[in-house]
Amino acid sequence: MPTAIRIERTGGPEVLTPADVEVPSPGPGEVLIDVAAAGVNYIDTYQRAGVYSMNLPYTPGLEGAGTIAEVGAGVTDLAPGDTVAWQGYPGGYAQRAVVPADIAVPVPDGVPAETAAAVMLQGITAHYLVNSTYPVSEGETILVHAAAGGVGLLLTQLAKAKGARVLGTVSTAEKETLARRAGADEVIRYTDRDFSEVVDELTGGEGVPVVYDGVGASTYDASLRCLRRRGMLVLFGASSGPVPPIDPQVLNSGGSLYLTRPTAADYVATRDELTRRTGDLFSAVAAGTLDVRVGARYPLADARTAHEDLEGRRTTGKVLLVP
Ligand SMILES: NC(=O)c1ccc[n+]([C@@H]2O[C@H](COP(=O)([O-])OP(=O)(O)OC[C@H]3O[C@@H](n4cnc5c(N)ncnc54)[C@H](OP(=O)(O)O)[C@@H]3O)[C@@H](O)[C@H]2O)c1
Secondary structure: OOOEEEEOOOOOHHHOEEEOOOOOOOOOOEEEEEEEEEEEOHHHHHHHHOOOOOOOOEOOOOEEEEEEEEEOOOOOOOOOOOEEEEEOOOOOOEOEEEEEHHHEEEOOOOOOHHHHHHHOHHHHHHHHHHHHHOOOOOOOEEEEOOOOEHHHHHHHHHHHHOOOEEEEEEOOHHHHHHHHHOOOOEEEEOOOOOHHHHHHHHOOOOOEEEEEEOOOOOOHHHHHHHEEEEEEEEEOOOOOOOOOOOOOHHHHHOOOOEEEOOOHHHHOOOHHHHHHHHHHHHHHHHHOOOOOOEEEEEEHHHHHHHHHHHHOOOOOEEEEEEO
């Protein structure tokens, strides 16, 4: 049985190699976690492919949850046996991971460790997008791309809870059903139709105040066309590929538009912000008002298949590796 997945060189999913690795003891300010579940995120594919540079070799995976096995010197607020979740530090695709204690958050009773792992990065992202990047107001109509994806299903639910009317895009009938179940009012198959035309029809020609676009290359252009005057394109990812350089003039001619490219680290920049966002998410999960759909679970050794399925658009909701 492999104890971790290692990447020695960048490339396709085939570079994800099961291996036996020695786990170091936690250093000062660190904790050693027995990983119950590790989250697979789209960013893992960018790092694996070399789009985002990483020091090689490394163990991929930016989030997970599990039980603390050992704490390093100076860690006083966490103890062995505590269930914690973390995001934003590599090494998750493993049976055991060492992470800084200041990014490990206690998981409350009522939230299974697997659900905690599933809601960390994508949940925090959905949370900051609808509350901070462009705070959604009651009654607004918004557009969410890849609405049946990991971020998409959570973003749709959080925006609905704030009283928005959500238009979602998806590629298949199965994904349409899931997006509607998450609360999407209208679902557009953007693989069949020009979604900007449909948004135009659905908003009586006015456009939307915000587009949450994690798809990138194939959507950003039409996303700009969906915006009403002074609307905001929130470009938060690039699952279809990177967006080419944009001429600022398109913002002017589109109606004094705003463009932002946010990243999670800047929205959980302090421990306070991290615990506030995860606290909101865990409370909603425990109260049953936020459904964290785990679309697929793979054994650790099958990380390659998990990446192939994610990049092949075959997944919905969260993808987990279970060591
Ligand atoms: N900036 C941040 O802080 C932050 C944090 C987390 C995630 N993200 C970004 O958010 C996006 C979603 O992440 P996720 O982990 O939740 O992934 P995901 O949405 O579960 O999976 C990606 C989805 O993108 C859609 N897609 C459209 N064109 C695609 C293509 N050519 N190839 C592959 N997929 C395509 C697919 O949905 P359809 O089949 O329905 O089209 C696919 O299921 C990613 O771009 C990710 O990098 C950003």
